[in-house]
Amino acid sequence: MSEQAWSEEFKLLRAEVSSLVKTIPGAVSTVVLRSGDRSVEVSWTHQEGPVTRASGEPEPPRDEVADPAIRSVVAPLVGTFYVAPEPGAEPFTRRGARVESGQTVAIVEAMKLMNQVPSEWSGEVVEVLVADGQPVEFGQELVRVRVDGT
């Protein structure tokens, strides 16, 4: 075709591709345009959108076991984690032990106040993640429980 006609067609093609690219839900990596027998190819990589967290809730653990039956008891405040009600006393719980919903599994102490941390779930303790006397953050995983019935 003539130089001018090609130029016009190219402009149209480019406009088409530009609007196509804008609608792609990911990062465009390749665009190929042919003219003889027409062709437009676009390659893109699938991109996950930002994960939005429900407001006010602690984040689910990043290294969460793929097993949906496992739930985590998390720290309700910043402080020091204790496994037992007093030094030398029996721990509240341990790996393999049974827990009932509402049962205290740990204490987090902040400014000399002992805050009991209950398990929301009934089930079996699969892991106690923090050592006695270690500092913990708000939302930090303390105890993992395999929930009954799952």
Added chain:
Amino acid sequence: MTAPPFRKVLIANRGEIALRIARTCRELGIATVAVYSTPDRDSAAVRFADEAVHIGPAAPRRSYLSMPGPIEAALRCGADAVHPGYGFLSEDPDFATVCADNGLTFIGPRPEVMAAVGDKARVRELMRAAGLPVLPGSDGAVPTLAEAGRVASEIGYPVVVKAAAGGGGRGIGVARSAAELPRVHQETVALARAVFGNGEVYLERYVERARHVEVQVLGDEAGNVVHLGERDCSLQRRNQKLVEEAPSPGLDPRTRAALGEHAVAGAKAVGYTGAGTMEFLVDEAGTVTFMELNARIQVEHPVTEALTGIDLIREQIRIAAGLPLAVKQEDVRLSGTAIECRVNAEDPEADFRPAPGRLEVFDVPGGPWTRVDSGFVRGDTVPPYYDSLLAKLIVWAPTRAEALARADRALAEFTVAGPGVVTTIPLLRRLISHPVFAAGRHTTRFVHELLDG
């Protein structure tokens, strides 16, 4: 090279002021710890700080207003000092006491000074005794409506009813006649109880048309106090500042000198240490009266920094470490004009309803003597749980006219967009280019008259 004044500072705040404090700490070689609520996890201050501790969920009373969080975080990180910023726990004497009890230096005044100046009703008396002019008003809090009525008829209407535990422009109601007083009194008491946990109120004569002029002071532990000039914060809407500037335009030099002297005298009288701000009203006749003493770093502190070349956060840190003031009064140089515009995520067309959201576009201005302090960068989401301050834009120029032109240029460059996000940038441009403001003839009634009149 001298050792830093502290090894590690925990910043018990969020947003722009947390980042601001962290930057000066970094310059001083002080390690920083940020604390954050869940929605602030990826905030600029948290990314900047050397360490960060998750202290609670979004609700301020379970995060930034809750003392155990920052205290425990400070202890676990081995911080030796805590900077409270502004708002939140910054004027809570109990927090200052708890810090001290846990071996942490609170970067601010002593708890007993905070308690004295935090009672707005009582501090009037302290300042009067120090020789400062105060408005006719009640002698401390008024215990009953009947007493309020008696005081009001003595001082004459209109009167303003104010929360004794208030501050930041909240808990203020105006009664223009005896008929209005019961309602205004009741509303102010109720609000004070709800917001400040203390329903005590006091009365003052109401000055209809005045300039809000405040003076920045610095005091060290040896008792030296200097002032760093005044700031004019008369551009306000419902007692919330929109624009601040220094110096106060058109202020008589004798009035300026008097303000500085009063500020120093008042600060010395209460044994003030750290950075503080003395607020005054200047009425249309040029009469000065004491309003309140703010015992914290203020939002608009960069305006004073621009005029003086003094880093106020740095001075706060040094004073808290027991170091003497870096300047004597005769060394303080005030140069040019600085203007700060508070850019809020609010919709002026919808009664300034907060309009937070994801900042898909957030292009901040730059250029000569143009400073932007913000807690956000592009891509951040403004959370709905806290104040609506997006950014502070501060410009400096040798003259006020140039500073106004510079502020307008910078505001015009400032591009913000996102789903549901609305800002006060267009309103700010309108306000600063208004002939009354440009002439420096505005009072605290100006915004109300422009928008609601």
